[in-house]
Amino acid sequence: MTLRWDVLAAILGMVAATFLCRAGGYAILRVTRPPPFVQAMLQHLPGAIFVAFLAPALAQGGWPAWVAGGSALLVQARFGRMALSILTGVGVLWAIQALQ
Amino acid sequence: MTPATFTRAGFRRGALTALGLTLGLAPFGLVVGMAADAKGLSLLETLLMSALVFAGTSQLVALQLWSDPAPILAATLACLVINLRLAPMGAALAPALDRLSGLRLWGTLAVLVDNSFALMVAEIRAGRRDAAFLLGASLAMWAVWMVTTLLGHAFGAAVRLPPDHPVFFASVAALMSILVPLWRGWSDVFPWCVAGLLALCAQGLGLGAPWPVLAGALGGAATGAALDRHRNRGRA
Numbered sequence: 433m434t435l436r437w438d439v440l441a442a443i444l445g446m447v448a449a450t451f452l453c454r455a456g457g458y459a460i461l462r463v464t465r466p467p468p469f470v471q472a473m474l475q476h477l478p479g480a481i482f483v484a485f486l487a488p489a490l491a492q493g494g495w496p497a498w499v500a501g502g503s504a505l506l507v508q509a510r511f512g513r514m515a516l517s518i519l520t521g522v523g524v525l526w527a528i529q530a531l532q
Numbered sequence: 533m534t535p536a537t538f539t540r541a542g543f544r545r546g547a548l549t550a551l552g553l554t555l556g557l558a559p560f561g562l563v564v565g566m567a568a569d570a571k572g573l574s575l576l577e578t579l580l581m582s583a584l585v586f587a588g589t590s591q592l593v594a595l596q597l598w599s600d601p602a603p604i605l606a607a608t609l610a611c612l613v614i615n616l617r618l619a620p621m622g623a624a625l626a627p628a629l630d631r632l633s634g635l636r637l638w639g640t641l642a643v644l645v646d647n648s649f650a651l652m653v654a655e656i657r658a659g660r661r662d663a664a665f666l667l668g669a670s671l672a673m674w675a676v677w678m679v680t681t682l683l684g685h686a687f688g689a690a691v692r693l694p695p696d697h698p699v700f701f702a703s704v705a706a707l708m709s710i711l712v713p714l715w716r717g718w719s720d721v722f723p724w725c726v727a728g729l730l731a732l733c734a735q736g737l738g739l740g741a742p743w744p745v746l747a748g749a750l751g752g753a754a755t756g757a758a759l760d761r762h763r764n765r766g767r768a
Contacts, residue, residue, distance in 0.1 A: 433574060433575065433576045434574045434576065434577070435574065435576050435577055435580070436577070436601075436602070438601040438602040438604065439573065439577045439602045440577075440580075441602065441604050442594075442602035442603060442604045442607040442608070443577070443580055443581045443584060443585065443607075444584075445604050445605070445607060445608030445611075446581065446584075446585045446590070446591075446594060446607050446608055446610075446611040447584045447585055448608070449608045449609070449611035449612035449615065450585050450586075450587050450590065450611045450612075450615045450618075451641075451642055452612065453611075453612065453615035453616055453617075453618045453619050454615070454618045454619075454622055454641050454642060454644045455622060455638055455641045455642065456619050456622070457618070457619030457620050457621065457622040457623040458622035458623050458625065458626065458629060458641060459622075460623070461622075461623040461626055462626075462630075469754075469757050469761070470757075472756070472757035472760050472761065473750075473753040473754055473756070473757040474620070474623055474624045474626070474753070475624075475756070475757075475760075476720075476723050476752065476753040476755075476756030476757055476760075477620050477621075477624045477749060477753040478621075478624060478649070478650060478653040478714050479711065479714045479715070479716075479720055479723070479724055479727075479752070480723055480724065480726075480727035480748060480749045480750075480751075480752030480753045480756070481617060481620070481621070481646075481727075481745065481748075481749040482646075482650065482707050482710055482711055482714065483711070483724045483727040483728045483731070483748065483752060484727045484728065484730065484731035484744060484745045484746075484747070484748025484749045484752065485646075485707055485731075485745055485748075486704065486707055486708065486711075486728070487727075487728035487729070487731045487732050487748065488731050488732060488735040488744050489704050490704070491732055491735070493701070493704075497701070497704070500698075500701060500705065501704060501705065501708045502708075504705040504708040504709055505708045505709070505711060505712065507709075508708070508709035508711075508712040509712050512712075513552060514552035514553045514555075514556075514706065514709045514710075515551075515552035515553075515555050516552075517705065517708070517709035518552070518553075518555045518556050518702050518705040518706050518709060519555065520705070521701055521702070521704070521705025521708060521709075522698050522699060522701050522702050522705055523698075525698040525701045526698035529698055
């Protein structure tokens, strides 16, 4: 169980940077009233963030990733159980890779 | 619409709602634990990093850059750049956070992660603004994160899964399932397509994290806001 000073310093630097990101956006919003366009953007931001996350990840995985991701989406839309949806996505990808 | 609150019941409901999603986080935690072990970090150092940073992608990237002595500046910068996407998330949660102050406000923000953010947005849209829901969801994720990084560090060397193993698809599948509660109707289609295409373009140009995500998120959100304005003008 060692804890080296340089490692601790790097971890604390990572913590400070990450907290700045987590709290900074809201802190700015709290002191300034953003223009209406920015407020409307914040309404649309959640979906856009996750789509922007997913598109490159699926593109990298090729068609098996699209099929597996699509199945996860359909299961979530139909049954509303996230655990089931995740297991379906992994299972479908596993099956495709096993059959290839 | 109920006013913003911070209740014990909300905390419990957030934690329970997040439980299913932790399946998407678990393989990722294992990978971070394995990477830390491979770079020579002790179990204590690994757990300290996971406990305090609690942001998987940035931890993984920092660990890829790791050297001896530890790269203080590079690891800090990696976190700053990769976690920049969390800044607009905090801003988008304003309806639930505006009545809070002090430790409740900054402590809830300090453990904000992508998945708990998405669950809280769905709560706000359903008219519930209990910020303790967000804290509960984040801390449920945090608990699983700690357990899985510990397991990854302890047993990772024995398991050795290839990086393209289907298990690692769990984090992508979790984000796919998150899209469902975030969907508000057909007016979302065009902004979402713009977000995806911009992210693909940025990636095609060879830009690394976080630029594809930020370009897609901001471009898609701006498209949605522009469409809203256009629609409101048509009505006026």
